[in-house]
Amino acid sequence: MAQVKLNRVVKEYEGGVQAVKGIDLDIADHEFVVLVGPSGCGKSTTLRMIAGLEEISRGDILIGGTVVNDIPPRDRDIAMVFQNYALYPHMSVYDNMAFGLMLRKFPKEEIRRRVENAARILDIGMLLDRKPKALSGGQRQRVAMGRAIVRDPKVFLFDEPLSNLDAKLRVQMRTEIKKVHQTVKTTTVYVTHDQVEAMTLADRVVVMNHGVIEQVGPPTELYHKPATKFVAGFIGSPAMNFIPARLANGSGALNILLPGGISLPVPEARAKRYTGHAGKEVLFGIRPEHLTEVRPNDHRPNLAPLQLTPEVVEPMGMETLAHIWLEGAEIVARIDPSVPAEPGRALPLAADMGQMHLIDPQTDRVI
Amino acid sequence: MALDATTVTAAGPAAAPPRTGVTLHRIARRRSTIAFLMALPLIAVIAGLVAWPAGYAIYLSTLNRRMTSFIGLDNFQILLESETFRMVIWQSCIFAISAVVLKALLGFWLAHMLHHIPTKGQRIWRGLLLLPWVVPPALSTLGWWWMFDPSYSSLNWLLNAVGAPSVPWLGEPGWARASVIIVNVWAGTPFFMIMYLAALKSVPDQLYEAAAIDGATGWQGLRYVTLPMMRNIISITVLFSLIVTFANYDIVRVLTNGGPRDLTHVFASYAFQVGVLSGNIPRGAAVSLFMFPLLAVVAFFILRGVNQRNREMA
Numbered sequence: 178m179a180q181v182k183l184n185r186v187v188k189e190y191e192g193g194v195q196a197v198k199g200i201d202l203d204i205a206d207h208e209f210v211v212l213v214g215p216s217g218c219g220k221s222t223t224l225r226m227i228a229g230l231e232e233i234s235r236g237d238i239l240i241g242g243t244v245v246n247d248i249p250p251r252d253r254d255i256a257m258v259f260q261n262y263a264l265y266p267h268m269s270v271y272d273n274m275a276f277g278l279m280l281r282k283f284p285k286e287e288i289r290r291r292v293e294n295a296a297r298i299l300d301i302g303m304l305l306d307r308k309p310k311a312l313s314g315g316q317r318q319r320v321a322m323g324r325a326i327v328r329d330p331k332v333f334l335f336d337e338p339l340s341n342l343d344a345k346l347r348v349q350m351r352t353e354i355k356k357v358h359q360t361v362k363t364t365t366v367y368v369t370h371d372q373v374e375a376m377t378l379a380d381r382v383v384v385m386n387h388g389v390i391e392q393v394g395p396p397t398e399l400y401h402k403p404a405t406k407f408v409a410g411f412i413g414s415p416a417m418n419f420i421p422a423r424l425a426n427g428s429g430a431l432n433i434l435l436p437g438g439i440s441l442p443v444p445e446a447r448a449k450r451y452t453g454h455a456g457k458e459v460l461f462g463i464r465p466e467h468l469t470e471v472r473p474n475d476h477r478p479n480l481a482p483l484q485l486t487p488e489v490v491e492p493m494g495m496e497t498l499a500h501i502w503l504e505g506a507e508i509v510a511r512i513d514p515s516v517p518a519e520p521g522r523a524l525p526l527a528a529d530m531g532q533m534h535l536i537d538p539q540t541d542r543v544i
Numbered sequence: 545m546a547l548d549a550t551t552v553t554a555a556g557p558a559a560a561p562p563r564t565g566v567t568l569h570r571i572a573r574r575r576s577t578i579a580f581l582m583a584l585p586l587i588a589v590i591a592g593l594v595a596w597p598a599g600y601a602i603y604l605s606t607l608n609r610r611m612t613s614f615i616g617l618d619n620f621q622i623l624l625e626s627e628t629f630r631m632v633i634w635q636s637c638i639f640a641i642s643a644v645v646l647k648a649l650l651g652f653w654l655a656h657m658l659h660h661i662p663t664k665g666q667r668i669w670r671g672l673l674l675l676p677w678v679v680p681p682a683l684s685t686l687g688w689w690w691m692f693d694p695s696y697s698s699l700n701w702l703l704n705a706v707g708a709p710s711v712p713w714l715g716e717p718g719w720a721r722a723s724v725i726i727v728n729v730w731a732g733t734p735f736f737m738i739m740y741l742a743a744l745k746s747v748p749d750q751l752y753e754a755a756a757i758d759g760a761t762g763w764q765g766l767r768y769v770t771l772p773m774m775r776n777i778i779s780i781t782v783l784f785s786l787i788v789t790f791a792n793y794d795i796v797r798v799l800t801n802g803g804p805r806d807l808t809h810v811f812a813s814y815a816f817q818v819g820v821l822s823g824n825i826p827r828g829a830a831v832s833l834f835m836f837p838l839l840a841v842v843a844f845f846i847l848r849g850v851n852q853r854n855r856e857m858a
């Protein structure tokens with residue numbers, strides 16, 4: 178087990194395309210770090226550079242304190258789980274898992290012990306004699322993880338391991354991966370484009386976009402204190418609402434003026450942070466879950482009432498999503514299903530201003 | 545290729561179902577019927593070009609020299625007792641096996657080299673390396689014959705140039721056998737190369753990446769991933785080539801004509817010699833029929849292995 182360190186790592190493909198543009202990352206021993214970001218942002222490339230499958234154009238990668246730039250994958254002591262599993266189709270499940278140990282000349286007894294142990298953790302003991310073809314997607318996924326576990330490597334690398342599974346199995350395997358990590362505690366770098374996976378699995382989430390790191394932090398920190406508009410919009414589902422607004426300084430208190438003549442008070446605690454932007458155009462950000470129906474006896478501080486007219490109402494069962502168009506900006510509110518909401522009828526809502534965000538439209542950074 | 549064409553044209557008759565009566569119509573509509581109709585031209589071709597000649601050869605082989613009376617298995621017995629024919633069996637086996645092994649190894653090596661050339665440059669090399677296989681063998685063998693020729697041999701000229709003595713390419717039995725094999729390997733290697741290249745391309749890159757992470761060196765990747773993944777293609781190619789090489793006729797005929805002292809004859813050239821040149825057609829037929837059981841046994845085992853792996857993997 179070991180820590181992983183990325184020092185100004187750059188990946189430049191032929192033709193000058195920079196897939197990764199100089200990223201710094203420190204991953205502690207035993208940590209579970211998730212790289213998340215939209216398609217093409219360079220997550221896989223970063224992971225593959227750690228694995229040694231992709232050359233590093235500039236910068237250094239250290240595993241356990243050693244620079245591994247020029248060390249081939251087989252000597253980096255890492256294990257990787259691929260999106261489409263990459264099981265050896267001609268080998269039985271047992272041999273698939275034993276292969277890495279066999280190449281490293283482990284004694285037969287030790288190999289058997291480790292494979293059986295991994296099979297027990299993953300509950301695939303009865304599949305050991307089968308060929309991958311005779312396995313379901315979820316079972317293949319487990320075998321691929323088993324292949325990584327038996328090696329007891331310094332680092333686990335996962336590249337979108339769940340994206341070939343159906344929704345239900347994905348949730349189940351997610352829990353499984355978390356359980357395995359809690360058991361073996363191996364340092365893990367996990368790539369996904371699914372922010373829910375990232376939030377549920379990670380000790381720390383690394384949000385990437387266009388080859389750079391937007392923000393690194395524990396899931397709750399990314400949720401509550403996003404650093405950029407990108408992170409604010411990427412983390413959370415449904416995504417945060419962004420409404421063009423103006424920060425007005427009226428009668429000693431700051432107000433947010435939304436289109437349609439709506440004015441929302443800025444909580445006092447935030448006043449100092451925002452004064453510098455008074456009078457300027459900003460982007461007002463609020464998550465759907467912080468834009469709710471008006472509840473009796475609601476003791477949340479900083480609630481601001483506002484009246485909006487939904488155009489589409491989507492009942493989801495445990496909640497209802499109301500879609501509102503406010504002069505070009507789409508706003509989603511998350512309301513209780515018991516509240517009678519109808520398209521076209523004004524709906525009294527409450528905005529939890531304690532959870533609001535302001536974004537500087539010039540820099541796209543959260544103020 | 546030709547077979548593909550026949551199956552395609554077969555769509556014609558099947559597409560126009562007969563309109564006489566409901567039952568007939570229904571029979572014609574059944575999938576199995578349509579399948580049979582579509583396969584009919586192919587069945588006809590196989591029957592006409594394979595089954596009938598084979599049956600006829602068996603019938604011929606039971607006749608006497610003048611083809612006037614039935615003599616049972618006498619032709620086979622006489623052949624087995626003949627020193628020359630026993631030698632032909634050996635020579636055929638040695639020729640076919642060593643040529644196929646060499647072609648397989650060389651083909652694999654070439655395919656591997658090609659596979660690692662970037663796609664842009666690969667095409668031209670692939671084209672060039674395919675040439676020996678594309679040239680009509682009778683013609684290219686004539687070229688080799690000239691290179692082996694005792695007085696004008698360009699090969700010997702090259703050998704002499706580096707100080708080595710001349711080689712009696714076609715004059716001495718050992719060298720003559722080697723020469724026949726060399727030419728066959730030269731002409732047949734590209735077939736293996738192209739088959740293996742296709743097979744190499746079909747192995748997903750991720751398997752190599754997984755193997756590299758699992759700790760495999762290049763050699764180990766070749767041994768534990770590439771070769772097992774290619775086993776079916778290797779088997780089929782070897783089987784196919786074994787059949788063709790076993791039945792090879794033109795190279796021996798043009799290069800050595802069986803000589804010296806009938807020592808380079810293989811089944812096909814010997815069958816021609818006995819049946820056509822010496823005018824004993826029934827015995828010639830018997831010679832060529834000897835190939836059948838040998839190849840059938842090999843084909844049985846190879847195809848059984850292929851089927852088994854297909855069930856387990858693909």
Ligand SMILES: Nc1ncnc2c1ncn2[C@@H]1O[C@H](COP(=O)(O)OP(=O)(O)OP(=O)(O)O)[C@@H](O)[C@H]1O
Nearest residue numbers: 190191194196215216217218219220221222223370
């Ligand atoms: N071999 C290559 N040559 C040139 N550009 C490449 C190559 N491989 C990847 N890229 C580019 O690098 C960028 C990052 O690719 P990468 O595979 O890391 O994305 P990703 O974040 O994993 O996306 P996804 O979620 O779709 O897997 C992409 O813009 C891609 O087009």
Ligand SMILES: [Mg+2]
Nearest residue numbers: 220221222337
């Ligand atoms: Mg990817």
